[in-house]
Amino acid sequence: MSSKKLIEEQFDVVVIGAGPAGMMAAFAAAKKGARVALVDKKEEPGKKLLMAGNGRCNITQDENNIVELSNLYKNGRFLLSAFGAFRPGNVQEFFANHGVPTKVEKNGKVYPVSDKAQDVLDALMSVLKENNITFLYKAHVVDFSLDSENKISKIKLKKRELFPAKVIIATGGKSYPATGSMGDGYEWAAKMGHKIIEPLPALVPIKILEDWVGELQGVSAGSVGITVFQGGKKKFTDAGDLMFAHYGLSGPLALNMSRGIGKLISQSDENIKLVLDLKPYLTAEQLDEIILTDFERNADKKLSNCLFDVFSPKLLDFILRYSGLDLEKHAAKISRKERHILVNLCKNLEMNFDSLFGFEKAMVTSGGVATKEIDSRTMQSKIVPNLYFAGEIIDVDGPTGGYNLQMCWSTGHLAGESAAKNLIDIKA
Numbered sequence: 001m002s003s004k005k006l007i008e009e010q011f012d013v014v015v016i017g018a019g020p021a022g023m024m025a026a027f028a029a030a031k032k033g034a035r036v037a038l039v040d041k042k043e044e045p046g047k048k049l050l051m052a053g054n055g056r057c058n059i060t061q062d063e064n065n066i067v068e069l070s071n072l073y074k075n076g077r078f079l080l081s082a083f084g085a086f087r088p089g090n091v092q093e094f095f096a097n098h099g100v101p102t103k104v105e106k107n108g109k110v111y112p113v114s115d116k117a118q119d120v121l122d123a124l125m126s127v128l129k130e131n132n133i134t135f136l137y138k139a140h141v142v143d144f145s146l147d148s149e150n151k152i153s154k155i156k157l158k159k160r161e162l163f164p165a166k167v168i169i170a171t172g173g174k175s176y177p178a179t180g181s182m183g184d185g186y187e188w189a190a191k192m193g194h195k196i197i198e199p200l201p202a203l204v205p206i207k208i209l210e211d212w213v214g215e216l217q218g219v220s221a222g223s224v225g226i227t228v229f230q231g232g233k234k235k236f237t238d239a240g241d242l243m244f245a246h247y248g249l250s251g252p253l254a255l256n257m258s259r260g261i262g263k264l265i266s267q268s269d270e271n272i273k274l275v276l277d278l279k280p281y282l283t284a285e286q287l288d289e290i291i292l293t294d295f296e297r298n299a300d301k302k303l304s305n306c307l308f309d310v311f312s313p314k315l316l317d318f319i320l321r322y323s324g325l326d327l328e329k330h331a332a333k334i335s336r337k338e339r340h341i342l343v344n345l346c347k348n349l350e351m352n353f354d355s356l357f358g359f360e361k362a363m364v365t366s367g368g369v370a371t372k373e374i375d376s377r378t379m380q381s382k383i384v385p386n387l388y389f390a391g392e393i394i395d396v397d398g399p400t401g402g403y404n405l406q407m408c409w410s411t412g413h414l415a416g417e418s419a420a421k422n423l424i425d426i427k428a
Ligand SMILES: Cc1cc2nc3c(=O)[nH]c(=O)nc-3n(C[C@H](O)[C@H](O)[C@H](O)COP(=O)(O)OP(=O)(O)OC[C@H]3O[C@@H](n4cnc5c(N)ncnc54)[C@H](O)[C@@H]3O)c2cc1C
Pocket: 016, 017, 018, 019, 020, 021, 022, 039, 040, 041, 042, 045, 046, 047, 048, 049, 051, 052, 053, 054, 057, 058, 059, 060, 139, 140, 141, 142, 170, 171, 172, 173, 175, 176, 179, 180, 181, 182, 183, 184, 185, 362, 363, 364, 390, 391, 392, 393, 401, 402, 403, 404, 405, 406, 408
């Protein structure tokens, strides 16, 4: 290797992983004056970011919708400093300042006004270029060398070597491995002495045993409730937006509930039942009253032509068919008992749990580098002094709604600033 090339490759900070956490870390370090290289094994950055929010990118959660951000995460206390330094409001401001204004939608989800994840990635890329970051793509990191002080002295890539003063590992988790996140960082961290909490798929769709669920494929049901029972005992309840799929349940409610169900499966193999409440904000009596009023208003109509104000057409079609009632019967003739069949179906629709999807469909990974071995004020490793972590590789994860990207922006920003700050302290 020529000496010119060697000097070029002596970066102050090398960030491994050009996902949201790595890109934000590279920006924050360069902004503080560090010479930064951003390394990724893929041919382009932000593959997973482009998939976020179905291509619309739910970049964060509205601060006004949150009581205490950190309470919503696994190991949330670890994130207090990172959130304190770079909150959701800072994220919105950051993107607005770089040409991507944002808007707040239902449940406090923040999206770019353009509804395009590509705009979020483009903004990040132009910020990184403005800050003279060196991009190294198709650069697959394979290993590290440590010196006698247990510091990283060399990063070994498939085709080259780098000699940074500081290293930030932001290689993500194991979900959607085709995006490049295959858990490489866990192996390196473990080799360097870090404890890895077993990585498990999280925020995954739920497979249901009953075939009828497949009839509802593509139907979405807003603001519904689900109660989970295991071995006949009530375990937990949640409410939100649900999407039916040919295999079972998806959408924010199912994804968020998969975290709790995953825990139940790991503790016991007793069977799990899900009870769906299509009208959780109404008591059975209130729903009966609404149905009765609808029947009175449409007394001359057949049952198949009623209840359009109560349920969406596809859901209604299913409920009526599944109820077994005579659809030709006129509303005026429907008995109290028959109404109760409908009410019970809406309030207590039972489904038997089959299984959860794996990493191939997991939005995030739960588990990773143990937080107790990372300094939460800086994201610096407590084992390897010139190593920092950012993003999903750390054992923190949150619900859907922009929380996971927020964690990436905050930990990335803190890791980048800390890595550059310590550098400047050393130089001074
Ligand atoms: C379908 C989908 C939709 C999502 N939607 C949202 C959403 O709307 N809002 C939200 O908050 N969260 C969402 N998430 C979660 C969010 O996208 C992730 O939490 C986030 O991308 C993690 O960022 P990261 O930077 O830690 O890692 P990643 O985005 O996984 O990036 C890691 C990078 O490291 C690189 N890398 C890995 N190994 C190596 C190696 N050996 N050498 C070099 N480079 C390497 C990879 O190529 C990759 O580019 C979604 C996830 C999925 C899968």
